Amino acid sequence: MTRSPSPLVIDGISKRYGDLTALDGMSFTVHPGEIYGFVGSNGAGKSTTMRIALGVIAADSGEVRLGDEPLTESSRRRIGYMPEERGLYPKEKIGTQLIYLARLHGVDKSSAENRTTGLLEQLGLSDRADDQLESLSLGNQQRVQLAAALVHDPDVLVLDEPFSGLDPVAVNVMSDILVERAESGVPVLFSSHQLDLVQRLCHRVGIIAAGRMRAEGTVDELRDTGEDTYEVHVDAPGDWWRTVPGATAVGDGGDTVTLLTLDPGSPATDQDILRAAMAAGPVHHFTRRRPDLSDLFQEVVKP
Known part of the structure; x- marks a missing residue:
């Protein structure tokens, strides 16, 4: 119609x-x-x-x-x-x-x-x-x-x-x-x-x-207004990410899984995170997580 x-x-x-x-x-x-x-x-x-x-x-x-x-x-x-x-x-x-x-x-x-x-x-x-x-x-x-x-x-x-x-x-x-x-x-x-x-x-x-x-x-x-998170599975000590400018750990899943964000204005990219991880040890998994609507909703409506 x-x-x-x-x-x-x-x-x-x-x-x-x-x-x-x-x-x-x-x-x-x-x-x-x-x-x-x-x-x-x-x-x-x-x-x-x-x-x-x-x-x-x-x-x-x-x-x-x-x-x-x-x-x-x-x-x-x-x-x-x-x-x-x-x-x-x-x-x-x-x-x-x-x-x-x-x-x-x-x-x-x-x-x-x-x-x-x-x-x-x-x-x-x-x-x-x-x-x-x-x-x-x-x-x-x-x-x-x-x-x-x-x-x-x-x-x-x-x-x-x-x-x-x-x-x-x-x-x-x-x-x-x-x-x-x-x-x-x-x-x-x-x-x-x-x-x-x-x-x-x-x-x-x-x-x-x-x-x-x-x-x-x-x-x-x-x-796009939310913050990307990077999930890295690497056989390395948990602080390997400190070599990446502006990287912040926001969670981990034990000795080999780390969740990272990049501070606003950081010159680093996802490739910098990956290179740092590969320099630290064998990388078994690497992914960039975009925030979904549920994540943004919780951020927007929180007091």
């Missing part, structure tokens, strides 16, 4: 609950065709941001826009929202309530039925359309919750912890759907504590703490 959607713009939103500052000037943009990972510890402000975007709660200041236009009750119908807490009817048939939700968004009956059938087939639930939601496993209930966010064919997707409780097969199914929607031009915003998935799926990532954006960029950009 060809789309011409607008970016989702979070512009300086703030929210307080008494003495608690839930959001403090939160700003970021999710562009059409982009999967944006929104990560932070519990209580950092992720769900509050999403609920403000959906109009569930009001911001104290700032605004949420689709392109240049502030969101209205009408334009919010263009958003597909998947809350962290399941919000469907446990005793209703799956197919019936998906059709009902599509109709609430203005979809005609025939299209609502076709979209429901297609989504349930794509999610591996085509044989469960007449089952009550509560009869499904928690993982399959999560799949239905995603179908509810997609059934009206939204122009924007906002998903709060969509991968929670899913087995690896279901994770792959949901990942493929998010990628498919992004490739059709939809801006996709999702929060997750599963940073390996965020690193694999997202074009850009925003890391928040205490209601503020602390780091933002592509995964590679964020990883």
